[in-house]
Structures are given as C-alpha cells and as structure tokens.
Amino acid sequence: GLRFIFPNFSKIDLVCDSMPSKCDSAVIFTAEAAYTGGLLEKFHHTNIAGDHVCSGVKHRGYRCSRNTGAFVYYKGSWKFCNRPYENEIDSAVVYGGAAFGQELIIKDSILLNPPRKDRSKNIFRALCEVSGRLCIIESVTIIEFGEFKSRLIEAKVKDAIYLDMGGGWNHAWYRHSKDSIVELHPKRHNYCTNWITFYE
Numbered sequence: 001g002l003r004f005i006f007p008n009f010s011k012i013d014l015v016c017d018s019m020p021s022k023c024d025s026a027v028i029f030t031a032e033a034a035y036t037g038g039l040l041e042k043f044h045h046t047n048i049a050g051d052h053v054c055s056g057v058k059h060r061g062y063r064c065s066r067n068t069g070a071f072v073y074y075k076g077s078w079k080f081c082n083r084p085y086e087n088e089i090d091s092a093v094v095y096g097g098a099a100f101g102q103e104l105i106i107k108d109s110i111l112l113n114p115p116r117k118d119r120s121k122n123i124f125r126a127l128c129e130v131s132g133r134l135c136i137i138e139s140v141t142i143i144e145f146g147e148f149k150s151r152l153i154e155a156k157v158k159d160a161i162y163l164d165m166g167g168g169w170n171h172a173w174y175r176h177s178k179d180s181i182v183e184l185h186p187k188r189h190n191y192c193t194n195w196i197t198f199y200e
Contacts (some may be wrong), residue, residue, distance in 0.1 A: 004136075009199055014054045018083025028174060031125065031163055032163060036194070130155065
C-alpha cells in the first residue's frame with residue numbers, strides 16, 4: 001500500500017517561488033514541502049509555513065502551530081528535528097544548507113502525535129529515513145492518516161516528516177532516467193510555493 005522513492009542524490013535544497021524545471025537535468029526529484037498559507041498570485045516567502053532556508057539563506061515564514069518538527073540538510077547530512085528547532089535552522093544557514101518546518105510523524109522509530117487527525121483521508125506523502133537512506137513514501141491510494149502512520153511504522157521507518165498534499169499540492173515529479181520523467185499526480189494550480197528538491 002506504499003510507494004517508495006529512493007533518490008540517488010548528491011545534494012538537497014528547498015526551492016521556492018517556481019517549481020524546478022524538468023529541463024534541469026540535475027534535478028532528480030521534487031515535491032511540495034512546507035504548507036502554503038494563502039492562494040496568492042504573487043510569491044512571498046511569508047506565505048510559507050514557518051521559517052525556512054533555501055541555499056543557505058534564511059527566510060521568515062508565517063507562524064504555524066502545525067509545524068511540530070523540521071527537516072534540515074547541510075554538509076551532506078540530514079536531520080529530523082523536534083520543536084524547538086531554531087538552532088538547527090540557523091546551522092543550515094551557517095553551512096549553506098536547506099531547512100523547512102512541517103508535521104513530524106516519526107522520530108527515532110517512535111510514532112508521534114502530529115496535529116493531523118487520524119481519520120482524515122487523502123493520498124499521504126512523507127519524507128523518511130529507512131535503513132540509513134533518505135526516501136519519499138506515499139500511499140498508493142486514499143487512506144486514513146492513522147493507517148498511513150501505521151504502515152510507516154510497519155515499514156521500519158526511523159524518521160518521517162509530512163509533505164504537503166491535497167489536490168494540486170501533491171503534484172511532484174522524478175527523473176526515472178535521463179529522458180524519462182514520471183509525474184506524481186496532476187498539476188491543478190500555480191499556488192504551490194516551495195519544493196524539497198534532490199539533485200543528481
């Protein structure tokens with residue numbers, strides 16, 4: 001009931017404003033990361049939930065109580081952080097990395113209690129660590145969030161943080177080979193603001 005994607009990457013960044021282009025051969029996976037506040041025609045960093053770091057630059061986002069954790073990447077390593085995580089966000093700045101806040105689902109193999117209700121239904125997606133490797137896991141079909149969490153635990157996920165989903169927000173793509181792009185869910189609007197992006 002789960003789809004696993006393991007990017008063979010050399011770098012991770014948080015890209016804001018415009019979704020990475022499929023013409024950029026260095027990009028191998030990209031998906032919406034943090035929540036977006038309002039449906040705005042013009043991009044503003046303040047429309048992204050929580051402070052975030054793109055290519056070592058920190059930007060102020062709006063306060064979001066749903067952000068119980070953060071994903072941080074710098075110097076070739078990643079961390080899944082519980083709140084408070086401001087110091088780790090600042091470390092991503094110092095070392096030219098990336099970071100964003102979201103609902104932390106699993107930390108050190110322990111299932112947490114994120115704000116999202118267990119009975120909410122969707123195709124869910126999370127950024128995870130499994131057996132020392134970073135991957136993206138999403139449900140193949142619409143399921144309850146509680147069931148999604150249980151399946152992540154069954155899959156022996158060590159850490160997991162939610163990635164924004166829902167109609168249009170779930171649009172993502174990955175490079176299956178040099179000339180083959182796989183799209184995950186259709187693009188329905190242009191309101192997305194930020195993307196966790198893996199580079200070859």
